[in-house]
Amino acid sequence: MKKVFALALSLMMVVSLLAGCGGSGGSSNPPASGGGDAQQPGDAQTSSGDTDYSNVKIGLMLSGSANDGGWSQMAADAANAAAEKYPGATVNYSESIPATDFESTMRGYADAGYTIIVSHGAEFLDAAKLVSQEYPDITFICTSAQSGQEPNLTGIDFATFQLGFLNGVACAMATETKKIGAVGSNEIDSIIAWADGVRAGAQYVDPECEVITVYTGSYDDALKAKQAVDALQQQGVDIVTQNADACGVGAVQECDALGLMNVGAVSDQTLLGESCFISVIQDAQLGIEVAVEQAIEGTVEPGFVSMGASAGVITLTDYAGKYADLLTDEEKTTLQNLWQQSYDGVDLETLVK
Amino acid sequence: MADSIISFLAAMIRYSTPLLFVALGVLVMEVSGIVNMGAEGMMIIGCLTGVVVTHHLNNAWLGGLAAMLVAGLFGLLFGALVLEFRINQTVLGVAFNLVGAGLTTTLNRAFFDGMNAGTTYGSFLGFPIPTYIAIGLVILAWVAMYKMKIGVQMRSVGENPVVVESVGISVKKLRYIACAAGGALVGFGGAFLSTGILSQFTENMTDGRGFIALAAVTFGKYTPFGTLGGVLVFGIGETLSYRLQAGGGAFPYEFALMLPYILTVLALCAFSRNAKDPAALGVPYVKSH
Structure with missing residues (x-):
């Protein structure tokens, strides 16, 4: 009887694991x-x-x-x-x-x-x-x-730099405190390039803007992103952007809870909460x-290949949520024009040098 | 400065609440002699159950109750396998963690992907009501363990089940109660994480909190207030890790993220060196005739 139960439990584990792999x-x-x-x-x-x-x-x-x-x-x-x-x-x-x-x-x-x-x-x-x-x-x-x-x-x-740059521009145009929070998952090349892009985009709009980057160290634990946003608010940040996989859910939800603004990255995160007024899609x-x-x-x-806006990988969503009308028409046009420039092959990094 | 300290403490208490529920659940099982290495699995089951039921009934409390029920049943299953079939508790705990992760991933992808809880628990003075309940439970657990008959019996079962059985008290019955109650508390911790702190389920969202709860119980020398201390030590480390990053400076983020775990290990070394496990912890009980 004991063996039967042990076997049944083992089978349950195997089935759960196999099914859990999904897709x-x-x-x-x-x-x-x-x-x-x-x-x-x-x-x-x-x-x-x-x-x-x-x-x-x-x-x-x-x-x-x-x-x-x-x-x-x-x-x-x-x-x-x-x-x-x-x-x-x-x-x-x-x-x-x-x-x-x-x-x-x-x-x-x-x-x-x-x-x-x-x-x-x-x-x-x-x-x-x-x-x-x-x-x-x-x-x-x-x-x-x-x-x-x-x-x-x-x-x-x-084009993670391009992604971050457009995130940074949107954040810098919306912030009042001139402090922007960037929540990343781990300090890996792509996230570093994204954070550099956010910084460059913010500087492009307003050289006085400060970008504070916090890493969650996790791709799954949304609570960590919430804690990160909470810590950023204590530093005077009033807008947050995040590139942290499933963790990003927590960042948007904490912005909702604390009354902060949010700009999404990678996927359409305007769907995750009212605070996210635009997302820069990275259609990997x-x-x-x-x-x-x-x-x-x-x-x-073989070798290095870059795919950005001109390849249809980087796009902007529509404005949504409770801050949908926060940016002026002129600011919205500026953001759209920057995307158009990257579509036309302009290296956005050169704009801040 | 005072505002910063208050904000720090508020964040720490708020975000430590799920862990406190889980740690109390683990405590209840461990004082009765059951090692619950499967808390992580039970917690993630509570996370998913909480979101699904809250979404459908539009009531977070019912979601929490359902999570307690489901995780409590898993606790009973754990108890049955340990008490009736004397399966190694550590191995079984690992199996429960794998089942919990696999089962919730499968069900989430098949039926509940992206489901939003839709509503949450009420709050009082800035803290969610379950935070007050968790602190109340610490006091209640202390009273039950040291001032009430059931608690004394439970601790005795964890120390010397043969003696307890010899005075006519059923060891199995007490341990089944501990497993059900422990599982239910762990489940509510999960539900509070997914519907009280967040509002949806994401895979692997417990991120090792079931194991941290085990460390908190050991840190607390198997006492309710000690366990609360263990949870707060981890909470301080976790909150500090993000404040240090956000505060800027040259503090490497890797060290900031290590902080809660380093603090927990140091605290375990400093305060729990002489911690005495319940004598019958993890030992299969065979009724003597």
Whole structure:
């Protein structure tokens, strides 16, 4: 009887864990090593004449949860959308991978015969640079990366500086105290670039504006973001912007509770609370989708690639919430014009130098 | 300066409330001799239950009650597996944490993704009412443990269950009560986190608070006021970590974020060196005939 219960409990655990990985093709662990050399995609024809991409296997590595409503979910949706366009191509993903498992997870995918390995976030770059050298026939893509590596690692930056710059401009035009709070998840390359962008954007509008950056150290714990906003308010901050995955929910909700203003980043965070009056969207989904499609076609270039407003990755939402009419028409036009300039290929960083 | 201190203390107390409920739940189980390593799993179940029921019934208190019920049932299941089948309590706790994380993730993605609680608990003098209840529970737990028969029996079960059984008191019954009550308190802590502090469920939102609660109970030498002290030490560290970052200066953010954990470890070393665990803590009880 005791054994039966122990077995039942074990089964319950396994089922919960497997199901918990969610999403189509989800997986919480790196796939078991199974050999198989990487093959060139699309080298077989189906009977109907369509190209068969069943030898295309895409492995996606996420540091957060695949349904966080933000950063990680974008990548999962993008990989699935790209794969759907190529009959037979499959996607598997690993979620919430701890830093200690980056390399082993990547090698697990490579050894299991995956042809394209997408690691989502700058935190994976070091591991990707190391592992990609050992598997020259596999295409590696690392998102939010500030560099890539010949011959098979493409580092894609989704214009995080541009994102932060537009966040900073919107915040600086709204603030009265001239103190802006920026809540980031961890001090990684992409978040640092974003925080630099916020600072530059704020300085562009008003050189006296001060940007205070606080890191939560977490992608999931929304309470930490609330505490961060609470601490920022004590420093006189009256507007907050955040780039912290699911943590961002807490930042917007605390702004609602404390009567602060908020500018969203990455996803449409105007939906999360009344205080968020505009979001700067970073449509990594589009960028990843394009990159994965290029990888399947075999046309993706190794090295560093930047995708911003001109690639449709950075966009602005409509104004919403209780501060929707806070900015004047002139200010709204300024923000729109800055986006237009980045769309036209102007490097926003040059505007503040 | 005074305003800063008041604001610091207010934030610390407000954000420590969920942890206090969880720590009290763990305390109740541990004094009766049950190691609850599964508090993290029970808490996250309380988080999801609280949001779902609050959303549908538009009442945070009913959400909290439902979370107590569901997590209490998980507490009873924990008790049954420990008491009837004598499964290793530490391993079972880890299993409950995995089940809690997996189950809530699955259910959330399948049915409740992005659900907003819609309403919250009322507040009094700037603090949510559950904060007052949590402090009241600390006093109540102290009275129950040291001034009431049930508390003395509960502590005795944690120290020497054979003696308790020999005077005709059912060890199993007392431990089942502790498991149900402990689970319910942990569940309410979760519900208060997701509907009182926040207003929606996010995966892994408990972020290790179930384990911090265990440390708080050990820090407090298995007493209610000591446990409150342990929770406040962690709360001070957590609040300070963000104030230091926001305050600017050259303080590295990594050290700021480490602060609550370093403080907790130091406090454990300083004040709990001579802490004596309940003698029968984690020891399977076999009724002698």
